[in-house]
Amino acid sequence: MQIEPIISYQNLDHSPAVDDLVRGRIEALEKRFSRITGCEVTMHAQQKKKRHGRMFRVQLNLRLPGPDLSVSRAVSQGSAQDDLILAVNRAFSAAEKAIKKRKKVMGRVEIKHHAPVLHGKITELEPELGYGWLRGDDGRMVYFQRDSLTSNGWGQLKTGTRLRFREMQGDKGPYATGVTLAD
Numbered sequence: 488m489q490i491e492p493i494i495s496y497q498n499l500d501h502s503p504a505v506d507d508l509v510r511g512r513i514e515a516l517e518k519r520f521s522r523i524t525g526c527e528v529t530m531h532a533q534q535k536k537k538r539h540g541r542m543f544r545v546q547l548n549l550r551l552p553g554p555d556l557s558v559s560r561a562v563s564q565g566s567a568q569d570d571l572i573l574a575v576n577r578a579f580s581a582a583e584k585a586i587k588k589r590k591k592v593m594g595r596v597e598i599k600h601h602a603p604v605l606h607g608k609i610t611e612l613e614p615e616l617g618y619g620w621l622r623g624d625d626g627r628m629v630y631f632q633r634d635s636l637t638s639n640g641w642g643q644l645k646t647g648t649r650l651r652f653r654e655m656q657g658d659k660g661p662y663a664t665g666v667t668l669a670d
Contacts, residue, residue: 488517490525490550498532499543505530505571512579516549520586525550528578530571543571545578549586556589558582602653606669609648614641621650621663629654631663640668 492513494506509528517523527548532541542563549556560577562570605623612619617633631652633641652663 488513488523488525492526492528494528494530496530498534499530499571502571505575508572508575512575516579516582516586519583520551520590522552523549524552528575530575532571541570543574545571545574547578547582549582551586551589553589556582556585558585602655602664604651604665605654606649606651609644609646609650612644612646614644617641619644621652623654627654627661629661629663630657630659631666635662635664635666637665637667643668 492510494509496502513526513528516526527546529546529548531544531546542561544559544561547558549558558578558581560574560581562574562577605625607621607623607629610620610622610628619631621629621631623629629652631650635652649669650663650666651669652666654661655664656662
């Protein structure tokens with residue numbers, strides 16, 4: 488972390504045990520995501536004490552590449568010290584989930600794979616019906632239709648014409664897309 492973490496208390500007494508817990512959770516976050524540049528942790532309590540415990544809120548601000556991450560969690564139940572520790576743990580657990588999600592999004596690289604361009608000859612052609620069969624240079628038979636041509640050259644096609652195409656797999660077998668006349 489480039490900037491020393493800032494831990495502050497509002498309407499609470501300073502607690503070395505809570506400081507140690509917060510520093511340990513910050514180290515765990517840094518192991519999960521090493522690009523954290525700064526961290527501010529603020530622990531709030533209500534000003535007025537209640538008869539059966541207080542509400543504690545932990546605000547966690549993380550400085551990250553891109554937009555910063557801000558998480559807030561509140562707890563109100565049981566004894567005061569346990570509630571503050573519970574609020575700290577909940578805030579850091581939420582931050583871990585958010586960092587994990589952001590890391591997944593930042594690391595995602597989508598690569599679109601295209602089928603290789605193949606060559607072949609027309610073996611059967613039904614010009615009136617708008618489809619035909621071609622035999623690839625590898626010897627496989629592939630179905631094609633008028634709509635798969637990239638130009639308006641349907642009238643130029645005849646048996647034996649060389650074509651370039653990409654082979655795709657359909658429900659009924661292989662078919663050609665991006666069909667063009669081979670030069």
